[in-house]
Amino acid sequence: MSGAPQLGESVDLLVIGSGAGGLSAAVTAAHLGLKVLVAEKEAQYGGTTAWSGGWMWVPRNPLAVAAGIAEDITQPLSYLKHELGGRYDESLVLAFLENGPRMVEFFQSQTALHFIDGNAIPDFHGRTPHASVGGRSICAAPFDGRQLGANIAALKPSLPETTLWGMGIASGAELRHFLNAIRKPASFWYVTKQVLRYWRDLFIHHRGMRLVNGNALVAGLAASAFAKGVEIRTNSPARRLLVEEGRVVGAVVGCLGGDVEVHARRGVVLACGGFPHDVARKKELLPHAPTGQEHWSAASRGNTGDGLRLGEAAGGVLATDLVQAAALAPVSLVPLTDGSIAHFPHLIERAKPGLIAVTRHGKRFTNEADSYHDFMRSLLAATPAGEAVEAWLVCDHRFIRRYGLGAVKPAPIPMSSMLANGYLKRGDTLEALAHVCGIHAEILQKTVLRYNLQALKGMDDDYAKGETPYNRVQGDAAQTQANGLLNPCMAPLERGPFYAVKVVPGSLGTFAGLRVNVRAQVLNAQGQPIAGLYAGGNDMASVMGGNYPAGGITLGPAMTFGFITAHHAAGVESTDQFQADLHVKNGSGPY
DSSP states (O other): OOSOOEEEEEEEEEEEOOSHHHHHHHHHHHHTTOOEEEEOSSSSBOGGGGGSOOEEEOTTOHHHHHTTOOOOTHHHHHHHHHHHGGGOOHHHHHHHHHHHHHHHHHHHHHSSOOEEEOTTOOOSOTTSTTOOSSSSEEEEOOEEGGGGGGGGGGBOOOOGGGSBTTBOOOTTHHHHHHHTTTTOHHHHHHHHHHHHHHHHHHHHHSSOOEEOHHHHHHHHHHHHHHHTTOEEEOSOOEEEEEEETTEEEEEEEOOTTOOEEEEEEEEEEEOSOOSTTOHHHHHHHOTTOTTSOSOOOOSOTTOSSHHHHHHHHTTOOBOOOSSOSEEEEEEEEEEOTTSOEEEEEOOSGGGSTTEEEEOTTSOBOSOTTSOHHHHHHHHHHHSOTTSOOOEEEEEEHHHHHHHOBTTBOOTTSOOHHHHHTTSSEEESSHHHHHHHHTOOHHHHHHHHHHHHHHHHHTOOTTTOTTOSHHHHHHSOHHHHHHTTOSOTTOOOOOSSSEEEEEEEEEEEEEOOOBOBOTTOEEEOTTSOEEEEEEEOGGGBOOTTTTOOOSTTTTHHHHHHHHHHHHHHHTTOOHHHHHHHHHTOOTTSSOO
């Protein structure tokens, strides 16, 4: 929009961005009595959170404690100290670990958002001291979208490529039912009921109303925000911050009728999702993307670094010394019927028995069952300078019909369209598949032969696949045991035809954000807080220092520091007053 902004409106707290980090701050602030506006530049609210798995890493959370999993704060603290190494900032880590359980208790008891436990989900790195085999993860519980009323129309739906006909599938037990639908009667009936419910919702509401994963997280937060009078204003990009005498006092926000000055008495929260689609910033911070184009993030396309630029313009400083600037993940490029390309993140199938990953030279390069971030770090390390960073996920016919492969769904969903558009490659033999993919055929055959022999004895002598609790949970013990195998992550590739999908560098989001203190206040070049300016979500430099020690280390801190931000903006220290405030019920106190 051109021209001077309209003279404006006033709120207590202006939140820019509508993912988990921003909405956590908005809901908490509203419960503390503040008037809050959330400005979202896209036409739908929810950001990358709405596309995510919805998992949060929050050690010592109330759901784990209720299940009898009690640990002292020194245990997750020690785990992070070993994992983060030179990027360990004890003040930030303690702020997260101390406030995380309080955050969960607040949302669980005071809002429409509820959680399910991840008490059987291990940390990524089981060999690190004080790694946990469970009790540090939670996820948003399924949410009935009808609670949002008309506001559900603007909720960003789940990432289509990770759904079944647009229907979200919850991870864990529900996903296992879908994978077993044509094998087990109980799973068949479970899936049938879910599909029929989804089709009913489509007929009545024009979208599914049983929301799961990150979609449920956003819906629960949004419903809680609306209930407290928070406006989530879509199609409203922030143009620039308003600064008076060194204090951020609001922002100019784009609206359909023209730009508007929004004055924020208590401050502005930058929560715009980092820079996964900012070409210039990727070129600067991602060595594997020398032009900024060689990185295909699965994050929301609206995350183009807006919050980082706003923060820097106000004197904020970007943390560029992290171990990794992005939350790396292997991504495959899916051709869509409209000519566009979707970015599919490979998070689940790599650990299942009967798949290997190879470079174009035909060699394995990593433990395929390790985390997506570790997988990509290994691929980057294995790629010679000057070569394109890419790998192939290879499996046999039994595997792809059992588990699917990337955007290819398991049986009985047909895969003909994915073969026709070139996404999925097939060969009657390994040699034929290698020629189709451009993989060294002789080496690929030798690699598979060696892997098959190791699968039969249940031990990966090359990369220790299946030896950590995280590997084993991601695998399929029932399937391997049924076939007389010993390792839940390993089975021979032996029944043609054979299939492959190419994966390239991508991410679930970015880690390099604005430097903040323990109250999430943005810091200037002198390390001093900029009055009235906060950062949240991926606009805040990762408390993990660019490391990835467990699933949910993006959303867990995002929710927690949003909670902390709101308390500071309201003039309430969460660490001192949370327990007393929490017992004030039914609207008679701050909560």
